[in-house]
Amino acid sequence: MTGPSPLLRSLPAAHRTRLLALARSRTFPAGYRLFDEGGDADRFWLIRQGEIALDLHVPGQRAPVIETLGPGQQLGWSWIFPPYRWHLGAQALDSVDTWEFDAAKVRELCVGETEFGYELMRCCAAVVAERLQATRIRLLDLYAPRPGGPG
Template identity: 65%
Template sequence: MTEPRRLLDGLPDAHRERLLSLAHDREFPADTRLFDEGGPADRFWLLRSGEVALDLYVPGRLPPVVETVGPGQLLGWSWLFPPYRWHLGARTLGPVTAAEFPAAEVRALCDAEPELGHRLVLCFTAVVAERLQATRLRLVDLYAPGGGGPS
């Protein structure tokens, strides 16, 4: 397996190896729906290639894209926080390759190795903060007067 880098760079080698031992290589064709907002968040991915659009459910409209993630980036953080439901939806924009991690096994590893769990939570919290900021900016762009959405 080619090692996903960006997120895992902050982990000591031993922690990175234990986490990667849980990963499975995955490939997704273009225009594949990976998950829907509100669905069970039971896995996450580190993207190796391709792009995934994160979207928001809006009744009566096509879901607006709030962010796009690409190679080296994390896809999915909802698996870490109860009730383990996706906060956004995701669709591949083209072919995607990724390392897929099973959420329950990663949570069990974090419980068994608190230092690894702490470091991983810090990594994911930084991603959550970035993702929320990007979503806020995109929504302002879509819905503010003069933006791309209805005024």
């Protein structure tokens, strides 16, 4: 791993310890599909090594890669908001080592310890904003009119 994830770096030490107590080490082989758009968002991951492609289902086309995540990055934020469904799909590009978190247990901890919950949600909101901006830019790359094209 290139260093602690921004999520872990931004959490106070006591909150970081609480969160990591819920983590389990998980490895995925290259090509493994972690989740598909619309599926149950019942966990999330912090990537320690390897890369994961986030893709978007487009009917009649191969799913375009929206963003590639690597060491230190958080995979998954759909677990935060009901109805807890993935907004994108994710596939390992190579062997990936992660810390995996059970979303229900993390949400339970957030409710029981509101200061922890606030800090974690603040950090996750930054991931959501970053991911939405990356998606917007990638969709513009894919679908914006080209110079000299129709329009």
